[in-house]
Amino acid sequence: MSAWLRHHARSLAGTLRRLGRSPGATALNVLAIGVALALPLGAWVVLANAERLAGHAAGDPQLAVFMTLDATRPDAARVEAAVANGPGVRRSRFVPRERALAELKQAEGAGEIAATLGANPLPDAVIVDLAPGATADVERLAAELRKLPKVALVQLDSLWLQRLDALLRLGGVAVAILAGLLAVGMVAVTFNTVRLQILSQQAEIEVSRLIGATTSYIRRPFVWQGTVIGLTGGLVALGLVAGSLHVLNGEVARLAATYGSQFRLALPQAGDLAACLGFAGALGWAGAYLSVSRHLRDIQPR
Amino acid sequence: MALVSFNRVGKRYPDGYEALHDATFAVEAGEFAFLTGHSGAGKTTALKLIPAIERATSGAVLVNGQNVGALRDAALPFLRRSLGLVFQDQKLLHDRNVFENAMLPLQVCGEPPREAARRVRAALDKVGLAGREKALPVMLSGGEQQRLCIARAVVNRPGILLADEPTANLDSAAAAEVMEIFRAFNQVGVTVLVATHDAGLVERFGTRAVRLDHGRVLCG
Numbered sequence: 001m002s003a004w005l006r007h008h009a010r011s012l013a014g015t016l017r018r019l020g021r022s023p024g025a026t027a028l029n030v031l032a033i034g035v036a037l038a039l040p041l042g043a044w045v046v047l048a049n050a051e052r053l054a055g056h057a058a059g060d061p062q063l064a065v066f067m068t069l070d071a072t073r074p075d076a077a078r079v080e081a082a083v084a085n086g087p088g089v090r091r092s093r094f095v096p097r098e099r100a101l102a103e104l105k106q107a108e109g110a111g112e113i114a115a116t117l118g119a120n121p122l123p124d125a126v127i128v129d130l131a132p133g134a135t136a137d138v139e140r141l142a143a144e145l146r147k148l149p150k151v152a153l154v155q156l157d158s159l160w161l162q163r164l165d166a167l168l169r170l171g172g173v174a175v176a177i178l179a180g181l182l183a184v185g186m187v188a189v190t191f192n193t194v195r196l197q198i199l200s201q202q203a204e205i206e207v208s209r210l211i212g213a214t215t216s217y218i219r220r221p222f223v224w225q226g227t228v229i230g231l232t233g234g235l236v237a238l239g240l241v242a243g244s245l246h247v248l249n250g251e252v253a254r255l256a257a258t259y260g261s262q263f264r265l266a267l268p269q270a271g272d273l274a275a276c277l278g279f280a281g282a283l284g285w286a287g288a289y290l291s292v293s294r295h296l297r298d299i300q301p302r
Numbered sequence: 303m304a305l306v307s308f309n310r311v312g313k314r315y316p317d318g319y320e321a322l323h324d325a326t327f328a329v330e331a332g333e334f335a336f337l338t339g340h341s342g343a344g345k346t347t348a349l350k351l352i353p354a355i356e357r358a359t360s361g362a363v364l365v366n367g368q369n370v371g372a373l374r375d376a377a378l379p380f381l382r383r384s385l386g387l388v389f390q391d392q393k394l395l396h397d398r399n400v401f402e403n404a405m406l407p408l409q410v411c412g413e414p415p416r417e418a419a420r421r422v423r424a425a426l427d428k429v430g431l432a433g434r435e436k437a438l439p440v441m442l443s444g445g446e447q448q449r450l451c452i453a454r455a456v457v458n459r460p461g462i463l464l465a466d467e468p469t470a471n472l473d474s475a476a477a478a479e480v481m482e483i484f485r486a487f488n489q490v491g492v493t494v495l496v497a498t499h500d501a502g503l504v505e506r507f508g509t510r511a512v513r514l515d516h517g518r519v520l521c522g
Contacts, residue, residue: 002414003411003412003413003414004412006412006414006415007409007412010409203393203395204395206393207393207394207395207406208406208410209379209382210353210355210382210387210393211382211383211387211406211407211410211454211458212379212380212381212382212383212407212410212411212458213379213410214376214379214410215376217379217410300355301355302355
């Protein structure tokens with residue numbers, strides 16, 4: 001066991017020395033892998049931030065029932081009674097048209113517009129808070145409410161959320177496909193890098209076989225090389241994404257301020273970042289392992 | 303007791319060339335023996351069959367009673383660790399110094415570094431390379447390179463030392479030195495089998511020689 005660990009430590013140290021002997025080539029390799037990984041990682045980070053923003057903005061879905069301008073309080077009470085036992089309904093509240101106008105006047109950016117209005121153009125409304133995920137039932141309830149007298153408009157606020165959710169899902173699939181393709185690309189790059197390294201160390205491999213080295217002994221330094229390249233490529237990708245977020249956040253802050261928001265693009269949590277690094281290392285390991293398994297067979301002592 | 307024995311061994315290469323035909327001979331434990339014959343007689347092929355660098359196409363090569371031709375690939379490293387191999391072209395790693403070259407077999411076996419370093423220094427001392435540990439192979443003479451190859455072969459304390467034309471590229475003085483080193487190892491119990499085309503060398507040594515001619519054993 002200690003001999004096994006000792007050889008792993010020696011293989012890792014040897015790999016670092018060998019990579020350090022050709023810093024230019026190593027840096028280019030790592031940079032190529034880093035850029036390739038930064039694309040899906042960056043897209044994933046943007047998507048995660050969009051999901052955070054959507055969740056922040058949306059809260060729970062709502063159903064807004066707007067009455068006609070000539071509707072009376074009993075008309076609104078009829079609507080409240082109709083939704084009281086409706087499917088997916090959490091609670092409802094009546095918003096009189098006077099309060100709606102007062103709220104409009106206090107709303108950022110709309111105050112000036114409200115002030116120019118003569119008579120109050122807003123109707124009474126019943127706002128229904130819904131449980132998340134009850135979409136089909138709510139559609140049915142909305143259809144029933146539209147049939148009630150003095151109901152002008154029934155607006156299901158979750159529709160845009162559904163669309164946003166669908167868009168985010170679409171984005172997620174696109175990022176997964178991109179990540180899959182670039183993962184294959186990264187395995188191919190590592191495969192080829194390790195192949196060239198094997199060719200340059202052909203004599204050493206041949207001698208190692210002659211003096212009794214096992215295949216796993218010969219394989220170990222090359223697999224470490226792939227893993228180290230993958231991990232450092234992952235670190236470069238994280239650096240690129242973090243740097244890009246830092247640059248973008250200046251503009252994001254300016255845009256968010258116009259909505260009265262403190263929103264900023266943020267990196268995923270440390271655990272997720274560690275998983276990304278681990279994934280990059282695993283891809284490097286896989287490329288190297290495949291390459292060594294494929295090419296070591298061809299190098300036999302003569 | 304025979305440490306190495308060839309029982310009616312044949313070796314035909316994929317291109318149809320028959321390097322060995324029905325070869326039978328044995329090398330006893332502790333013996334110093336030569337494999338002799340002209341170029342193309344089958345000496346190198348016979349030596350390569352012992353560590354299973356090549357496999358016999360017929361017959362059996364036994365090392366310590368084990369048929370090496372029947373060994374699985376995964377078992378070959380452990381067979382080779384029990385043998386010391388010396389090559390005509392030395393097969394040294396030119397980007398490693400003398401000490402690191404001699405250290406290789408011990409690293410492969412997972413020997414602890416301190417014990418490995420002690421054994422490497424002892425092996426280099428035995429072949430007269432003490433003090434040259436930091437030199438690269440390219441800085442050594444032909445004789446010194448061959449002695450380094452011997453140090454690498456014996457550092458793992460093998461029971462059998464196999465050498466293929468170890469003196470072919472050396473002048474007579476360097477060749478004599480190398481052969482004296484083989485003799486010294488043989489005197490402490492190591493079985494030595496040397497392949498050479500140099501009949502004079504065999505005569506001077508006066509030990510048993512297995513003579514090959516066109517892949518057949520003429521006398522052994």
